[in-house]
Amino acid sequence: xxxxxxxxxxxxxxxxxxxxxxxxxxxxxxxxxxxxxxxxxxxxxxxxxxxxxxxxxxxxxxxxxxxxxxxxxxxxxxxxxxxxxxxxxxxxxxxxxxxxxxxxxxxxxxxxxxxxxxxxxxxxxxxxxxxxxxxxxxxxxxxxxxxxxxxxxxxxxxxxxxxxxxxxxxxxxxxxxxxxxxxxxxxxxxxxxxxxxxxxxxxxxxxxxxxxxxxxxxxxxxxxxxxxxxxxxxxxxxxxxxxxxxxxxxxxxxxxxxxxx
Numbered sequence: 001x002x003x004x005x006x007x008x009x010x011x012x013x014x015x016x017x018x019x020x021x022x023x024x025x026x027x028x029x030x031x032x033x034x035x036x037x038x039x040x041x042x043x044x045x046x047x048x049x050x051x052x053x054x055x056x057x058x059x060x061x062x063x064x065x066x067x068x069x070x071x072x073x074x075x076x077x078x079x080x081x082x083x084x085x086x087x088x089x090x091x092x093x094x095x096x097x098x099x100x101x102x103x104x105x106x107x108x109x110x111x112x113x114x115x116x117x118x119x120x121x122x123x124x125x126x127x128x129x130x131x132x133x134x135x136x137x138x139x140x141x142x143x144x145x146x147x148x149x150x151x152x153x154x155x156x157x158x159x160x161x162x163x164x165x166x167x168x169x170x171x172x173x174x175x176x177x178x179x180x181x182x183x184x185x186x187x188x189x190x191x192x193x194x195x196x197x198x199x200x201x202x203x204x205x206x207x208x209x210x211x212x213x214x215x216x217x218x219x220x221x222x223x224x225x226x227x228x229x230x231x232x233x234x235x236x237x238x239x240x241x242x243x244x245x246x247x248x249x250x251x252x253x254x255x256x257x258x259x260x261x
Contacts, residue, residue: 022229022256025103028067028249067239067249068105077248078240079106082113082152082174084207086231090136092255096235097145099253104237112137113150113174113199118206125154127161138168150174152201156187163194172197207234213256229256 069077083096093114100109114133119125130151137149150172151162159173173191175183177200191198213231235253240246 021258023099024252024254024256026252028251067103067237067251069239070105074106076242078110078242079104080111080113080238080240081109082115082201082203082236084115084203084234084236085117085133086208086210086233088117088132089232090132092233093133093136094140095255096233096253097140099255100235100237101145103253104239108144109146109237111148111150111171112140112146113152113172115152115203115207125158127158127165130158130162131165134162134166138166141168148172150197150199152203156184156190159187159196160190163196169194170196172199174199174201176201176203178202208254213254228259230259231256 069079079100081097081100083093085092097109097112101107114137116125116129116133119129134149137146140146141149148171149168151159151170152174153176154162154173159170163169173187173196175187175198183198188198190196208231210231214229232255234255237251237253238247239249241248
C-alpha cells in the first residue's frame with residue numbers, strides 16, 4: 001500500500017467528516033478538451049468529473065484551470081449561466097450566483113436561466129412552482145448581480161402566466177428539441193410579441209442525480225461514504241467572446257450539503 005495515498009485518503013476523510021458544505025469547480029472544460037484532443041461530452045458527462053484547519057465549507061477546484069475574467073476583458077465577453085436546482089431552497093440561488101461571481105471575478109452575470117427541481121411523477125409545472133425561485137432572481141436583478149433572467153422548458157401558457165405575473169420579465173426561454181423538434185407556433189408567436197428570445201438545449205431533465213454525484217465522489221475518495229451528502233445545485237457557466245460569438249471557456253460549479261442527522 002502506498003503510504004502517500006493512505007495519508008491523502010485519511011486527510012480527505014477528516015476534511016469531509018468536518019465539512020458541512022462541499023463546493024466543486026471543474027475549471028475550463030474548453031481548454032481541457034483541447035488538450036485531450038476530444039470534443040466535450042454530454043452535459044451529464046461533463047459535470048460528473050469533479051476532482052476532489054477543518055472548514056465548514058470545503059472548496060475543491062483546479063487552480064490552473066480557473067476562468068477569472070480580468071477588468072480589461074470584461075466588456076468584451078458575455079457571462080451566461082444556467083442554474084439547475086436540485087431542491088426548492090431560495091437561498092441556493094443566491095449562493096450559486098455569488099459563487100459564480102467570485103469564481104469568475106465579476107460583479108454581475110449577464111444572463112441566468114433557471115431550471116427548477118424535477119417534479120414528482122404525475123405532477124406538472126405550475127406558476128406556483130416557479131414563483132419562489134423567480135422572486136429570488138428578481139431580487140438579484142435589482143441588486144445588479146444579474147442583468148437578465150430566463151426560463152427553461154416552459155410552454156406558451158406557462159410562459160405567459162409567468163410573464164404577466166413577474167415584475168422582472170423573462171428575457172429568454174429554452175426549449176429542449178429532443179422532445180420538440182419544431183418550435184410550437186403559439187410559443188413562437190408569444191415570444192416574438194413580447195421580445196422573449198427562444199433558445200434550444202439538449203440538457204437531460206436531471207443533469208446529475210444524487211446517485212451519480214455520490215458515485216463520482218466515491219471514485220475520488222476511495223472508501224469514504226458519500227451517502228450523507230445531497231446535491232443542492234449545479235451551475236453551468238459559459239464565457240462568450242461577443243465580437244466573435246465563440247465560447248472562450250465553460251465550466252461547472254456544484255454545491256452539496258451534508259444531511260443533518
